[in-house]
Amino acid sequence: MTVSTEQDIPASGAAGLAAVAAREATAGRRVRRFSSDLSAVGEPALWAFGGALALGIILVAGFLAMIAWNGFTTFWPKPVEQVELRDGTVLAGVATRGGPYRVGEDVLQRLDDTQRAEIEDNNGIANRTLYQTANFDLYGDDFRWISDFEVAQSTTPPDYWYFERQVWGVFIGRIAGLTIDGESRTLDRALLAREQSAARDRFNQIRRLEQRDIGRINFQIERERLAQRRAVLRHGEDSPEAQAAVAEGQARIAEWQDEFRVLQAQVNELRELDRRYRIQMQEVGGREVDVELSQIVRLFPANDLGIFDKIGIYLSRWWEFVSAEPREANTQGGVLPAIFGTVAMTLLMVVFVAPFGVITALYLREYAKQGRVTSLVRISVNNLAGVPSIVYGVFGLGFFAYTMGGTIDQLFYPENLPNPTFGKGGILWASLTLALLTVPVVIVATEEALAAVPRSMREGSLACGASKWQTIRYVVLPKALPGIMTGLILAMARGAGEVAPLMLVGVVKLAPALPIDGFYPFIHLDRSFMHLGFHIFDVGFQSRNSEAGKPMVFVTTLLLLALIVTMNATAITIRNRLKRKYADGQF
């Protein structure tokens, strides 16, 4: 038995290996290396992949973080600053954002020496802040840039209030007086809060009367008018049927009009009452504005708020955002109609795209003879995904709205002509257009899912004496369902975020009525609608005052993302439940 010490083996081993290497080197052969080549191990490739992944994640996360930060902070109440400038002007506003800028030559000339020296020391750069001075009705502008060197003094007096008005946007100033039921009263916060909320209730009551009750009457009168016209069109102007219908209709219209007058009187009475509750607001320069208390959506002493007050304001602004209609050209108020329109259009799109895409894919994959024609169809379908979406919009407008809608109008709604019913953009045509836009995704995903169903499963079914259709229906489709759902989820995400084609086929800045409401036939597929994506575009880039709309862009984006995530999460949950039901646990 040989016994070797522990040091022996590695020592002699290393020496032996070194000797081999030396011998090979002297023999003029390539030296054998004792560690693998770096590139052979794949380490650099791994670093590159990791780097690329990190970059991608940083970009996406940064983008989301920006949206989330801007979105979540927008509604937080900020203090009102009173800024006294060196030239004696005094202004009050909310600091929104700021940063360094290069001071212009002409401005520099006007400054005194110490200031100029200071700026020149700083390479000609100075800081400035954008103040929301609000009071658009008085100033003709909402925002003003103030450079730091202009400021003499900045304070936050506790008696400044921030008023969000029904019209004309925000007002910033002090409260000069309060008129309750025609009598002037001293300012008392509890009283003000109570009266303001009572005034809002009144305001909403008036709106309800005008929009819902009077709206219903207008709707009925319009229906009667159309019914008369239909009778005239069908039977001829002088026929006894038409004349009977007209007479009957006129009688009913008269009834409606009586009711209308009653409601109108009610509204006038409320208006009269409302005018007796007023508030006088005074801007920093001393000018006063006197409005009905009901015109104030929300008011708070911006510099005199506890943390709970702030949270309350924050939440109430969010609630208004998701539950109310927009005001001030969409830059204020809520987006409920847009949320509603987005969800309704997306769901309608899924209703169209699912059967259309699945049936197409089924035929292509299962029934069509595989050959040049099917390959051509497949390639065309895949390339459809590369067509600019605005082209779909043009097609939707030309084919769906004008051609199909126009035909429908002539056949079914002749009494309304020349006003189009379906012959213009509407939620039906918009969702059909988007269905067309997203159908390639569904077709491709469904085809993949069908192809992934093992051949042995189909054979098993056929061997049981099932027909081809039974095989597809009971074996292939259930197995492919999760894959099909994935396609639908992708299509949904794509469709919900699409804006360009919608602008042509039915999305509007401000829809007078929702596509689903309480009036027969309840679902109005011909109506135009609002959409969050378009809302973002409109508020951010089309409004009179894009600075005021900017925070809304982020909030709306955040909301749209949240909406898409919610819809997708729901669909994914359903898909996973399906998957689990048929879990593959083989072997």
Added chain:
Amino acid sequence: MSDTTTLAQSPDDTAKTSYHYKTGNQGVALDIKDFNLWYGETQALFDTTFPIQKGLVTALIGPSGCGKSTLLRSLNRMNDLVDGLRISGKIEVDGFDIYGKGVDVIALRKRMGMVFQKPNPFAMSIYDNVTYPLRVDGVTKKSILDDTVERCLRSAALWDEAKDRLHDSALGMSGGQQQRLCIARGIASDPEVLLMDEPCSALDPIATAKIENLISQLAGTYTIVIVTHSMTQAARVSHNTGFMYLGRLIEYGATETIFTNPKVPRTNDYVTGRFG
């Protein structure tokens, strides 16, 4: 059953060789006559001719790739799914050529159960898997379906393991259980002929023994054609055995004869394990 010896002898062992197979007392179930089959340009079966006896177990043996599965799949026209398939010759059932004009393939397949080489349960519950052949045939009565499930799962030696999870997904079972499930499914519609392609290749010895038992029990009522790589299995369960090589049926005869006293040297080499 009696031994019959017919036909001529050929010196070339790739040609049709002496037939001396057992005959049942119910006649011929499937009469294969001069059957040739091409996958595109390659011919996979050459001039195959032999009768499959009703009520008996017929084993098909031979080296991998010799065309056993192809022949078996020809019997219920599963090969129709393959693009570019061509055949010549006939396979007759009760005097009708199953490849003839106007044959209802679905009705034909309903008369034959099939068990595949690899387990292929459907993505549905165990219960639904077994009753599938009945349901596609329009049977909806629950009592019939329930009875069938129990009977077939018992026959396939799966009842004890599956009876408490009948409504769980069949894909959650082990490979061997899945194969027995497929066997249960194959006999659910009471087919006249049962085609089995290496049904026991995924099974352990106990389950294999149970399946062989099942085959022995079913023999007599059903006609069974079984492809197998196990000589001992073929010897244990079958009445007649066909040896195939390179797409040709080399020898077909009573199982004992094929295994103990084959006429063709190549058959002898194969069954004694000298080549494979």
